Amino acid sequence: MENKEDPKIKIALQLFQNVVTDILVAEKEKGVAPHIPTDQLDKILDLKLSRKGSSEKEFRTALRELALATPKTAGNKFFNQLFGGRKAEAVLGDLLSVILNNSMYTYKAAGPQVAAEKEVIQNIIDLIGWDNAAAGTLAPGGSMANFMGLLMARDKIGLNIKNKGIKQTMRVYTSEESHYSTVKNASFSGIGRENVVNISCDDSGKMIPEALQKQIKEDLANGFLPVMVNATAGTTVLGAFDPLKPIHAICNEHNIWLHVDGAYCGAVLVSKAYKHLIEGIELADSFSFNAHKMLGTPLACSIIVTKEKDHLYHSFANEASYLYQTDHDEYNPGKISLQCGRRNDGLKLWALWKSIGTDGLEEMVDHQFDLAVTARNYIKSNSDYTLYSFDDSVSVCFNYKNISASTLCTLLYEHEELLVGYGAFQDNEFIRLVTINSNNNSEDILAFFKTLESFVANNSALFQHSQINAGA
Numbered sequence: 001m002e003n004k005e006d007p008k009i010k011i012a013l014q015l016f017q018n019v020v021t022d023i024l025v026a027e028k029e030k031g032v033a034p035h036i037p038t039d040q041l042d043k044i045l046d047l048k049l050s051r052k053g054s055s056e057k058e059f060r061t062a063l064r065e066l067a068l069a070t071p072k073t074a075g076n077k078f079f080n081q082l083f084g085g086r087k088a089e090a091v092l093g094d095l096l097s098v099i100l101n102n103s104m105y106t107y108k109a110a111g112p113q114v115a116a117e118k119e120v121i122q123n124i125i126d127l128i129g130w131d132n133a134a135a136g137t138l139a140p141g142g143s144m145a146n147f148m149g150l151l152m153a154r155d156k157i158g159l160n161i162k163n164k165g166i167k168q169t170m171r172v173y174t175s176e177e178s179h180y181s182t183v184k185n186a187s188f189s190g191i192g193r194e195n196v197v198n199i200s201c202d203d204s205g206k207m208i209p210e211a212l213q214k215q216i217k218e219d220l221a222n223g224f225l226p227v228m229v230n231a232t233a234g235t236t237v238l239g240a241f242d243p244l245k246p247i248h249a250i251c252n253e254h255n256i257w258l259h260v261d262g263a264y265c266g267a268v269l270v271s272k273a274y275k276h277l278i279e280g281i282e283l284a285d286s287f288s289f290n291a292h293k294m295l296g297t298p299l300a301c302s303i304i305v306t307k308e309k310d311h312l313y314h315s316f317a318n319e320a321s322y323l324y325q326t327d328h329d330e331y332n333p334g335k336i337s338l339q340c341g342r343r344n345d346g347l348k349l350w351a352l353w354k355s356i357g358t359d360g361l362e363e364m365v366d367h368q369f370d371l372a373v374t375a376r377n378y379i380k381s382n383s384d385y386t387l388y389s390f391d392d393s394v395s396v397c398f399n400y401k402n403i404s405a406s407t408l409c410t411l412l413y414e415h416e417e418l419l420v421g422y423g424a425f426q427d428n429e430f431i432r433l434v435t436i437n438s439n440n441n442s443e444d445i446l447a448f449f450k451t452l453e454s455f456v457a458n459n460s461a462l463f464q465h466s467q468i469n470a471g472a
């Protein structure tokens with residue numbers, strides 16, 4: 001007998017196809033979604049839930065209008081975050097994981113999906129150059145991947161912390177330009193936010209190894225217990241790469257775990273031209289990166305690998321007779337994950353990788369750097385602009401005509417022109433254009449600048465009171 005949901009699924013997928021077609025048209029025609037002030041949401045969209053539900057027609061309309069009013073992250077006007085674009089094969093892989101709906105804790109529940117995930121992880125390990133003691137898994141986001149790195153570092157100290165709790169004041173080191181997940185994770189792990197020490201950066205936003213060494217020595221003299229150094233491969237604002245080799249030498253001297261947060265740009269691993277930016281990655285104890293950033297998969301696809309799989313088992317394995325009933329541990333990845341039930345986030349990357357190969361992934365990454373060169377060259381050749389960022393980065397930071405970056409970004413958003421954000425480094429605030437959507441070409445990047453310039457030219461009244469240096 002047919003399950004009564006089966007015909008509904010077919011109808012739902014038909015509706016899905018129709019809505020997707022409309023989304024693609026809207027993305028192409030306008031690029032950005034309508035800007036809806038938050039106090040207007042209920043007037044414009046039918047979002048309210050009710051006891052009775054909706055008619056078929058109301059339901060379809062509500063769904064379609066919600067989809068069409070949602071910011072378009074795959075179009076050529078979205079430069080706001082460290083992701084963008086859409087890769088068909090990766091989308092297909094992700095859609096399949098929804099339909100299949102496996103949970104990635106056991107081979108019994110996920111079957112060959114476990115092997116596909118292992119294949120992705122093994123290829124990453126091979127690119128790093130680690131041996132078969134290495135292993136990895138996927139976490140629900142880059143922040144959580146970093147959390148796993150921190151927990152392994154904490155538990156490796158060997159004070160039976162995972163059973164007894166923390167008794168000594170620990171210290172974690174990360175650069176002042178690093179992502180906020182390190183302090184957040186320090187609070188989750190019991191180490192405490194105040195025990196994260198921000199190490200200063202040089203003028204290009206990279207951690208200064210000498211400053212790290214000095215701080216560690218001082219902390220040791222004061223009786224603190226250093227547990228981890230977090231180095232960043234692609235800082236969130238400037239896209240800078242901390243120098244891994246000298247940082248590792250310091251970690252090695254003091255026997256401290258080195259985690260590399262490559263959430264943003266760790267995927268340079270696949271590029272022969274840019275892998276040098278993470279020179280020394282094989283020396284790290286753990287490394288995480290987001291395939292949903294440089295590799296263009298849908299959110300989230302966050303991978304963490306470690307040189308020695310024992311640490312993954314030590315920190316994350318739990319016996320559970322109701323769960324682990326068959327097969328070898330190696331095919332029951334629930335033993336090395338943060339969660340219990342786990343979405344199959346690896347299939348989207350497996351599908352993309354299977355289809356375009358490592359060469360295809362490399363082309364995507366290299367293209368993003370090429371687009372950044374296009375953007376920097378445009379800025380350098382035009383005296384209305386000031387450039388703040390550096391070569392070998394896909395974050396292009398600049399200001400235009402002495403206009404406040406925050407004002408300009410907000411107006412571009414509210415006037416439905418472009419989605420782009422701003423950041424700050426040292427004493428400067430600036431616009432951060434992220435060239436991470438590998439579907440874009442150099443015309444899209446030049447069109448970004450043209451749109452910004454004509455917006456400013458046609459709306460001069462809006463900018464009268466928003467100079468960078470008021471009174472200058």
Ligand SMILES: *Cc1c(COP(=O)(O)O)cnc(C)c1O
Nearest residue numbers: 141142143179234236261263264
């Ligand atoms: C994006 C980012 C993160 C966080 O990743 P999520 O998947 O958003 O949790 C961590 N570190 C860096 C450097 C990032 O750019």
